[in-house]
Amino acid sequence: MNNKTVLVTGGAGYIGSHACVELLQAGFKVVVVDNLSNSKPESLSRVQQITGSPLTFYQADIRNKQALTDIFAKESPSTVIHFAGLKAVGESCEQPLLYYHNNVYGTLVLAEVMSNANVKQLVFSSSATVYGESSSVQYTENFPLGPINPYGRSKAMIEDILRDLSAADKTNQTEYPWKIALLRYFNPIGAHESGMIGEDPNGIPNNLMPYVAQVAIGKLKQLPVYGDDYPTRDGTGIRDYIHVVDLVKGHIKAIEALNSEKFEAGGCKAYNLGAGRGYSVLEIINAFERVTGRKINYKISPRRAGDLAECFANPDLALKELNWKVEKNLDDMVADTWNWQTKNPQGYI
Ligand code: NAD
Numbered sequence: 001m002n003n004k005t006v007l008v009t010g011g012a013g014y015i016g017s018h019a020c021v022e023l024l025q026a027g028f029k030v031v032v033v034d035n036l037s038n039s040k041p042e043s044l045s046r047v048q049q050i051t052g053s054p055l056t057f058y059q060a061d062i063r064n065k066q067a068l069t070d071i072f073a074k075e076s077p078s079t080v081i082h083f084a085g086l087k088a089v090g091e092s093c094e095q096p097l098l099y100y101h102n103n104v105y106g107t108l109v110l111a112e113v114m115s116n117a118n119v120k121q122l123v124f125s126s127s128a129t130v131y132g133e134s135s136s137v138q139y140t141e142n143f144p145l146g147p148i149n150p151y152g153r154s155k156a157m158i159e160d161i162l163r164d165l166s167a168a169d170k171t172n173q174t175e176y177p178w179k180i181a182l183l184r185y186f187n188p189i190g191a192h193e194s195g196m197i198g199e200d201p202n203g204i205p206n207n208l209m210p211y212v213a214q215v216a217i218g219k220l221k222q223l224p225v226y227g228d229d230y231p232t233r234d235g236t237g238i239r240d241y242i243h244v245v246d247l248v249k250g251h252i253k254a255i256e257a258l259n260s261e262k263f264e265a266g267g268c269k270a271y272n273l274g275a276g277r278g279y280s281v282l283e284i285i286n287a288f289e290r291v292t293g294r295k296i297n298y299k300i301s302p303r304r305a306g307d308l309a310e311c312f313a314n315p316d317l318a319l320k321e322l323n324w325k326v327e328k329n330l331d332d333m334v335a336d337t338w339n340w341q342t343k344n345p346q347g348y349i
């Protein structure tokens, strides 16, 4: 088996494309499987331009078991990074079956195909959204889970399935047991420093940073600030923003950990990927104005349903066991977002 081949589901998307760059630069052979439901193949052309290295792309849906089986037979990956999924919270409330089918059923098919092919190292894109309400604003991996929308529940269900799968191998003393890293992302923002790949949301963005960037460039008129009466230092919501390049480096570290003897055979372990500190909405706006010299027109608006006042990661476990921590700061995140936005005002065209 070629130990250097990583199969990346959802590799044409925002985080996946950045992961492909890091994987290629680290010397891995990369095979992308993406149905392009929320991305364009141009992102993968840019990945190859940035790195000067080729990758293999299959336009396929992970729910297509035969297609996936054929890809595994042809490419013999040793590890899978599983980004493919739908991620819009509001849409998941309107179309829960779509989300469960795509995210949960899609992962079941992927896990079956992996099992049949005896490829049992998996890095999964989970989210801080799996955590339940907590009395602490700094989340540690052993906090109780309790997501409050179908998107978050699809992630929590997948985590459960993957834990059950690896536990079964331990019980059965399987010769080649699963090794799974569940990476719980906090708030990924920013773009590759080249400005050639970045986040390209469809329609009006839901998330703060792409919204701010589109106001700065004049595509949107005004940023709604969802609430200034939270019990936080300036009344606006606080989140743990993390540069997407730092985030994807955490995936390389996770692969290294899975490949090592230290990671328990039959283990399935969750890691927070966050910086361990939070910024408020007003702090983000101020940083954007300072770094770009543009005025951000905003209006204090009612709170958004489902929002928390404050949350950020305790990233100690990722440091201890994956040897990973963030390296970039808020100014890097803002400057790289702006570089991508100004170089690609219409996204990938
Ligand atoms: P994205 O939409 O840019 O990328 C997801 C990719 O998966 C897209 O290219 C899409 O076409 C593909 N895809 C979706 N369903 C598929 C299917 N059935 N078969 C094949 N391909 C499929 O999203 P992203 O921001 O890059 O997120 C990647 C992963 O990280 C997702 O699983 C998401 O839930 C998770 N995540 C994202 C964030 C965030 O803020 N961006 C936070 C936490 C977790």
Ligand code: UD1
Pocket: 089, 090, 127, 128, 129, 152, 186, 187, 188, 206, 207, 208, 209, 211, 223, 224, 225, 226, 227, 236, 237, 238, 239, 281, 304, 305, 306, 307
């Ligand atoms: C949202 C999702 C979460 C997902 C995460 C990362 C909801 C309720 N939660 O989290 O499930 O994992 O994105 O993709 O959608 N804000 C504004 N104005 C805006 C947009 C956001 O003030 O136009 C504020 C929010 O109230 C929040 C902060 O900015 O305080 C960050 O918002 P956002 O980028 O959407 O991330 P989350 O709310 O953390």
